[in-house]
Amino acid sequence: MSALPRHLHPGAWWAWSIGLGVAATSTTNPVLLGLVLGVAGYVVGARRSDAPWARAYVAFLELGVFVLAIRMVLQIVFGQPLPGRVLFRLPEVTPPDWLAGIRLGGPVTAEAVVGQLYDGLRLGTLLACVGAANALASPYRLLRSLPGALYEAGVVVTVALAFAPQALVSAAAVREARKLRGRPVRGPMSLRGVVVPVLEGALTRSVELAASMDARGYGRRAGTPTSRLALTGMFGGLLALCVGTYGLLDASTPDVLGFPAMAVGAALLGAALVSGSRRAGRTRYRPDVWRWPEWVVVAAGLVPPVALLFGDQGPLHPSTNPLVAPEVPLVAALALLAGIVPAFVAPRPPSALPRAALRTAAA
Amino acid sequence: MIRFASVSFAYPGAAAPVLRDVDLTIPEGELSLVVGRTGSGKSTLLRAVNGLVPHFSGGTLTGTVTVDGRDTRTHPPRELADVVGFVGQDPDAGFVTDTVEDELAYAMENLGLDPATMRRRVEDVLDLLGLADLRGRALSTLSAGQQQRVAVGSVLTAHPRVLVLDEPTSALDPPAAEDVLAALHRLVHDLGLTVLLAEHRLERVVQYADRVLLVTDGTVVSGTPAEVLADAPVAPAVVRLGRLAGWTPLPLSVRDARRAVPPLSLAPRSVTPPQVTGPVVASAERLSARYGDLVALREVSLSLRTGEVVALMGRNGAGKTTLFAHLVGLRKPYAGRVVVDGRDPHGRRDLARVVGLVPQDPGRLLYAETVADECRQADRDAGLAPGATAAVLDRIAPDLPRDRHPSDLSEGQRLALALAVVLGGEPPVVLLDEPTRGLDYAAKARLVPILRDLAARGHAVVLSTHDVELAAEVADRTVVLAEGEVVADGPTREVVRQSPAFAPQVNKVLGGGWLTVAEVELAMA
Numbered sequence: 001m002s003a004l005p006r007h008l009h010p011g012a013w014w015a016w017s018i019g020l021g022v023a024a025t026s027t028t029n030p031v032l033l034g035l036v037l038g039v040a041g042y043v044v045g046a047r048r049s050d051a052p053w054a055r056a057y058v059a060f061l062e063l064g065v066f067v068l069a070i071r072m073v074l075q076i077v078f079g080q081p082l083p084g085r086v087l088f089r090l091p092e093v094t095p096p097d098w099l100a101g102i103r104l105g106g107p108v109t110a111e112a113v114v115g116q117l118y119d120g121l122r123l124g125t126l127l128a129c130v131g132a133a134n135a136l137a138s139p140y141r142l143l144r145s146l147p148g149a150l151y152e153a154g155v156v157v158t159v160a161l162a163f164a165p166q167a168l169v170s171a172a173a174v175r176e177a178r179k180l181r182g183r184p185v186r187g188p189m190s191l192r193g194v195v196v197p198v199l200e201g202a203l204t205r206s207v208e209l210a211a212s213m214d215a216r217g218y219g220r221r222a223g224t225p226t227s228r229l230a231l232t233g234m235f236g237g238l239l240a241l242c243v244g245t246y247g248l249l250d251a252s253t254p255d256v257l258g259f260p261a262m263a264v265g266a267a268l269l270g271a272a273l274v275s276g277s278r279r280a281g282r283t284r285y286r287p288d289v290w291r292w293p294e295w296v297v298v299a300a301g302l303v304p305p306v307a308l309l310f311g312d313q314g315p316l317h318p319s320t321n322p323l324v325a326p327e328v329p330l331v332a333a334l335a336l337l338a339g340i341v342p343a344f345v346a347p348r349p350p351s352a353l354p355r356a357a358l359r360t361a362a363a
Numbered sequence: 364m365i366r367f368a369s370v371s372f373a374y375p376g377a378a379a380p381v382l383r384d385v386d387l388t389i390p391e392g393e394l395s396l397v398v399g400r401t402g403s404g405k406s407t408l409l410r411a412v413n414g415l416v417p418h419f420s421g422g423t424l425t426g427t428v429t430v431d432g433r434d435t436r437t438h439p440p441r442e443l444a445d446v447v448g449f450v451g452q453d454p455d456a457g458f459v460t461d462t463v464e465d466e467l468a469y470a471m472e473n474l475g476l477d478p479a480t481m482r483r484r485v486e487d488v489l490d491l492l493g494l495a496d497l498r499g500r501a502l503s504t505l506s507a508g509q510q511q512r513v514a515v516g517s518v519l520t521a522h523p524r525v526l527v528l529d530e531p532t533s534a535l536d537p538p539a540a541e542d543v544l545a546a547l548h549r550l551v552h553d554l555g556l557t558v559l560l561a562e563h564r565l566e567r568v569v570q571y572a573d574r575v576l577l578v579t580d581g582t583v584v585s586g587t588p589a590e591v592l593a594d595a596p597v598a599p600a601v602v603r604l605g606r607l608a609g610w611t612p613l614p615l616s617v618r619d620a621r622r623a624v625p626p627l628s629l630a631p632r633s634v635t636p637p638q639v640t641g642p643v644v645a646s647a648e649r650l651s652a653r654y655g656d657l658v659a660l661r662e663v664s665l666s667l668r669t670g671e672v673v674a675l676m677g678r679n680g681a682g683k684t685t686l687f688a689h690l691v692g693l694r695k696p697y698a699g700r701v702v703v704d705g706r707d708p709h710g711r712r713d714l715a716r717v718v719g720l721v722p723q724d725p726g727r728l729l730y731a732e733t734v735a736d737e738c739r740q741a742d743r744d745a746g747l748a749p750g751a752t753a754a755v756l757d758r759i760a761p762d763l764p765r766d767r768h769p770s771d772l773s774e775g776q777r778l779a780l781a782l783a784v785v786l787g788g789e790p791p792v793v794l795l796d797e798p799t800r801g802l803d804y805a806a807k808a809r810l811v812p813i814l815r816d817l818a819a820r821g822h823a824v825v826l827s828t829h830d831v832e833l834a835a836e837v838a839d840r841t842v843v844l845a846e847g848e849v850v851a852d853g854p855t856r857e858v859v860r861q862s863p864a865f866a867p868q869v870n871k872v873l874g875g876g877w878l879t880v881a882e883v884e885l886a887m888a
Contacts, residue, residue, distance in 0.1 A: 051462075051501045140461045158459070176693055177727040181784065182715035183744045193730055205456050211419055212457030216518060217444030217473035285468030285481045354496035 003293060003347035008047070010137030011145055012294040012346075016043075017136070019301030020339050021129035026308045027316040028118040029326050032336060033125045036304075037061075039339040040132040047342065049349035053138045060131020064124030071123075075116040076108050084111035084321060115320040145288055149230065149276030159209065163202060170201045220281065233272030240265030293346050300341040307335030364525060364557045365389040365412055367583075370426035372407060372416060381407045383581040385426070389559065391524070394551045394571055396588070397561040398597050399578035401773050401803045405561045408578060409529050412559060413447035414440045431524055445474055448518025450528045454510040455502075463505070463513055464498050470521040481520075488516045491553075492546050507679060508539025512546060519550070525557045526550065533563060533801055536679040536829050537864070544568055563803055565592075566599035566832070566868060570616035589613045597804045600832050600868040603880045607887070617871045629873065629886060639839055641669035644791045644823050645690060645718065649699035652685050652847075659685040660847040662699065667823040669791060672814055674838035674855065675827040676865060682847040683827040684723070687794050690825075691720045704791055715745040718792040719785030721778065723800065728781045729769040737769060737780060738787075745788040752787035759783060759813045775806030782813070793817060795826040799833055811837045835859055835867040835878040 017040070024036045041057065048054040077090070080103065090105035139161055143154035174197045183193070213219075244262030247253045308316060311331055318326035351358055367387040373380040381404045389395055399405050410416040414435035417424040428435045431446045440449075451457055460466045467488055471481045489495045492512045497505065502513065511531055518526065528547070532540035548571050550556045562568050569575070575591040577584045584591060589612050592602050605614045608627055614620035646666035652659040660682045667673060675683050688694045689701050692708030701708060704717045711717065722728060731737035738752040756763060760779035763772070769780060778798055785793065795814075799807055807830075814837050817824050828834055834841055834855060841858040843851040843865070851858050856876060859865045869877050877883055 052503055053461075053501070138461060144460075144465070155459075173722075173727060177722060179693065180691060180715070180720050180722070181728060181741065181744045182713070182746075182788075197727075197730060208451065208453065208456035209459070211415055211440075212449075212451065213459055214419060214440045215413055215415060215444060215447075215449040216459075216470035217441045217521065218459075220441045220444065220473055220475075281475045282472050283475050283477060283481070285465065285472055285478065285485070287478075350499060352499035352501075356496075 005348040005350045007049075007141070007288060007349055008137070008297060008342075008346045009145065009288040009290050009294045010142040011288075012290070012297040013136040014133050014142055015298045016301030016339070016342060017129045017133035019298075019303075019305050020132070021126050023304035023308050023336060023339075024122060024125040024129060026305065027332070028122050029316055029318050029329075029332075030118060030121055031326055031328050032308075032316070032332055033118075033121045035333060035336045036125050036339070037128055039336060040128055042340055043343040043346075044132050044135045046344075047346050047348065048135050050352055051138065054135045056134035057128065057131040060127050060134070061124075063131075064127040067127065068117075068120035068124045071116055071120040072113070075112060077105065078103065079108075079112055079116065081106055082109050082112040082115070082321060084109040084323065086110075087113065111321045111323055114323060118318075118320065141288070144284075147273045147276070148282055148284075149234075149273050151282060159206065166205065167198050167202060171198050174198060230272045230276035233268050233275070237265045237267070237269030237272055240268060296345045297342045300338055300345075303338040304336045308332055311335075364391040364431060365559070366427075366429045367411070368427045368429075370411065370424065370428055371581075372411065372422060372424045374420065374422040377422075379581075381581050382411070382583075385581075385583045387576070387583055387585060389557060389574070391557050392551070392555045393573040394547070394558045394560065395574040395576055395585075396565070396568055396572035397559060397576045397578060398565060398591075398595065399803075400596060400805060401775065401801070403578045404581045405578050406529055408576075408583065409527050409559060409561055410449075411435070412525065412527050413443050413449045414438060415449065441473075444470060444523075445521050446523055447525045447527060448515075448521060448523035450511075450514050450518060450526070450531055452530045452533055454507075454514035457514060458502050458510075461501055461503070463494060463500050463502060466502060466513055466517045467494075467520050469517060474521055484520045484522070488519050491519070491549070492516045493542075506539065508535050508542050511535060511539070511543050515543070515546065523556075525559065527559045528561070530561050530563060530801075532567065537567075538678060540564075540567060544571070547571075563801070564599075564830070565597065566601065569599060569602075570619070588615050600880055601872060604869055604872060604883060607880060607884055617868055620872045627873065627883070627887075629875070629877070629883065639668050639671040641671065641821070641823075643667065644669050645701075645703040647686070647689065647699065647701050650686075650689060650696050650701060651698040652682070652689060652694065653697050658847050660689075663844075663847070663849055664699075665842065665849065665852070667792060667825060669821045669823050670818050671839045672818045672824045672826070672837050674834035674841045675825055675844065676829070676831075676834060676841060677844035677850075681844040683844055684796055685847075686844070687720055687796055687825075687827065690792065690794060691718050715785075715790065716788040717790050718794065719788065719790040720794045721781045721785055721796065721798060723796045725778045725781035725798075726770065728784055729777065732768060733766055734763060734769060734772075734780060735765040737784065741784040741787045747787050752783055755786045756780065756783035759786075759816075773806075774801040775803070775809065778802070778806075778810070779813075786817070791822060793822050793824045795824070797827055797829070799828055799830045807833055831859060831865050832867045832879075834865075835870070836881070841865070 020036055020040055024033060027033065044057040086107045087110050089107045092106040093104035095104060140158055143158055146154045171194055174194050178193060240261050243257055244259065244265055247257030247261055248259070312329060315327050315329040316332065318324060367385045370382055370385045371380050372382040385408070397405050397408060407416055410420065411424065411428050412430060416422065418439045430443060433443060433446060435443070458466055459469050464485060467485045468481055471484065489498055492515060494512060494516060497509060502510065505513065532543055535543065544567055547558060547560065551558050560568065569588050569592070572588050574585060575588045577591050577595050592598050593606070593613055601614055601617055601620050605620060614623060643666045647663055649662045649664055650660055651662055663686065675686070677683055685694070689696055690703060690708065692711055692714055695709050708714060708718060729737055731740050735753070738756060739749070741752040742749050759782060760776065763776055763779060769777060772780065798810060802810070814824050814826070838855045840853065841851070841855040842849060843858065856878060859867060859878065860870060860876065867878055869879055869883065873883070
């Protein structure tokens with residue numbers, strides 16, 4: 001019997017995809033990277049909702065391909081020559097003296113291309129993991145689950161997140177208007193003509209948004225003497241965390257500055273957040289629940305990075321000089337495959353279709 | 364419920380006050396309609412009710428505004444959130460969250476209500492506004508009318524006793540506007556809410572109103588709709604017809620006019636539709652356009668002749684704006700072709716001399732610091748003789764202050780300036796995308812002779828509009844689009860008579876081919 005459809009806690013999805021992302025950054029083995037892409041894609045396909053942001057995975061995948069392509073071109077044209085099998089030669093340009101050290105054209109070796117390909121693939125896979133997180137749980141929903149004390153920061157991020165797509169839309173409109181008037185749409189002179197109206201529009205919108213938030217009671221309890229104590233706790237906690245990190249990294253400091261300081265810092269910070277949230281005076285509508293599927297998803301996201309970081313490092317970075325076929329480390333591959341578990345364990349997201357339509361469709 | 368006691372208000376740095384000595388009492392449970400010319404202070408009056416003026420806007424307010432016993436002097440908008448709900452013109456700009464349910468809950472979360480109450484109220488409001496089927500949807504996927512209903516719902520969940528709406532339907536097409544207004548009507552009757560509503564198109568709401576507040580230059584006159592509209596500068600067609608014929612009591616709706624007034628002794632008007640015989644300057648032949656899977660235009664064929672004014676009608680998303688984008692060459696046809704002035708407009712360099720488009724937001728076209736500078740730049744852009752644009756502006760809006768910043772002009776003035784910029788190159792085809800959005804009756808009345816004059820000078824003029832009254836007054840021909848297809852194309856008099864949705868009020872009252880008050884006036888004289 002499968003679980004009732006509901007939204008999985010956004011924190012679980014983000015933890016899972018960050019896990020996959022960390023795993024991806026710790027290897028350049030194309031087989032393993034391909035496995036990460038496949039796992040992320042499969043889970044997104046199985047568990048994304050029908051909201052607009054669910055298309056993010058493909059968008060980020062395209063971005064990754066674009067980044068990969070740019071890097072390849074740069075490597076071929078400007079890259080440092082590596083000895084090895086020459087694939088082809090570009091006409092070489094001798095740069096002027098003041099540009100000494102920069103190479104243009106020349107022989108292109110398979111070693112250099114493959115090395116760059118592996119690196120680019122790693123970056124592209126990381127982007128795909130971010131895309132998977134966006135597709136499975138919109139960043140807004142993640143922010144909604146932040147502790148109340150961090151709510152203000154969350155609002156700032158939400159408004160900032162909304163800016164980019166709106167700016168793109170209004171920039172397109174401004175360019176169209178310029179075309180209508182027969183003004184140049186390219187070139188440095190046109191930049192001011194596009195940027196100023198776009199910023200003006202964004203400013204007007206944010207004033208509108210602020211009025212709407214104010215009129216709906218935003219910041220109503222802000223005047224209550226919230227939490228000097230919570231603030232002090234937060235500050236002290238952060239300080240202790242810093243000291244703890246320093247103590248861990250520097251072998252010459254006494255032991256008490258290591259893990260103990262970190263633990264105290266984390267505890268202080270946690271307590272401050274909890275008490276601050278309790279006093280924030282906001283309540284939450286239908287908060288996301290955290291049950292066993294969330295734990296499984298987080299665990300499934302933890303397995304790959306742990307296995308890769310603490311396992312055999314050798315096959316994770318296949319040699320490109322000399323060029324050899326990458327071998328497939330069995331343990332690492334199995335660990336990555338564990339990342340696919342959410343596709344079966346996580347509950348399906350509820351559909352946004354009306355209930356009557358769903359019942360007819362099910363019958 | 365709402366009380367203004369000798370309230371005056373001036374924006375910071377402004378010489379003249381926007382509100383002068385306003386005394387006003389609005390009892391509980393009434394629907395009050397705020398009317399007045401653009402820039403008369405309507406928005407300021409509405410925003411003063413929940414304290415956005417002056418807490419948010421700055422400026423100096425004298426006198427007192429109290430709502431449900433709370434003085435806005437000591438209560439900023441957030442402290443009034445549980446008493447006054449405020450809904451603005453553009454719902455999309457005010458959304459804080461990204462799904463319908465979250466948006467409805469936002470105000471309650473701020474008020475700190477307990478989860479059980481929140482859940483119950485969200486369900487109530489979903490039913491009240493007919494949003495139940497949309498509850499899980501992302502806000503960006505809703506239509507404009509649905510978004511506006513969500514915006515109304517997002518303030519209702521806080522259970523306010525007063526609802527203030529600043530032109531909530533100005534961005535909506537007629538059916539969507541009807542939806543929103545019907546929902547408001549139900550709120551007043553079922554919940555006993557006190558509603559304060561500003562609206563340009565009075566014909567849609569005046570019959571629901573208990574009281575009309577006429578704002579003129581910052582002073583407010585309050586009374587029953589019939590009293591105030593008897594000599595208000597803004598009035599829907601049926602009221603103007605009633606004034607002309609001397610009917611008492613003054614009819615406010617088509618139904619009133621039909622039931623309670625003696626028939627006018629007017630013979631059915633038989634006019635042979637004007638024959639426009641000018642040469643075809645622009646045409647679309649089996650033009651299709653698509654955005655992904657959406658077919659925006661399907662095999663549309665249309666030709667425009669010099670000397671005619673064409674009204675392009677149809678609901679939002681029917682393909683009007685897309686058709687314009689093709690006529691000015693901003694988009695390449697998916698199939699079929701567009702010919703303007705003998706050539707395909709796409710990618711043409713001298714476009715500004717061939718076809719002019721005034722976009723939905725005319726401010727988009729303007730970017731200079733002053734009106735005079737705007738005219739000079741328009742000459743340069745289109746390669747015209749210096750002074751060409753200024754000469755057009757002299758003709759269509761002689762009283763426009765030349766030293767003003769374009770963004771400080773009223774909607775109507777901005778439209779006139781954008782039109783002048785477009786007309787500078789004397790393009791044979793002039794397109795206006797919803798020019799009446801945000802225009803009051805007077806500004807609309809000024810637009811009519813300008814457009815007729817352009818047609819007389821040999822331009823082909825096309826305006827897309829939802830405003831049947833304007834179409835009846837200005838257009839020779841009306842084209843109706845639905846789902847990207849042409850469903851009607853013919854003389855305006857024929858097209859609007861055949862479908863009640865497009866018939867102007869005068870036609871609904873008198874029938875028999877009468878379209879405008881001006882025609883009746885001429886016949887009675």
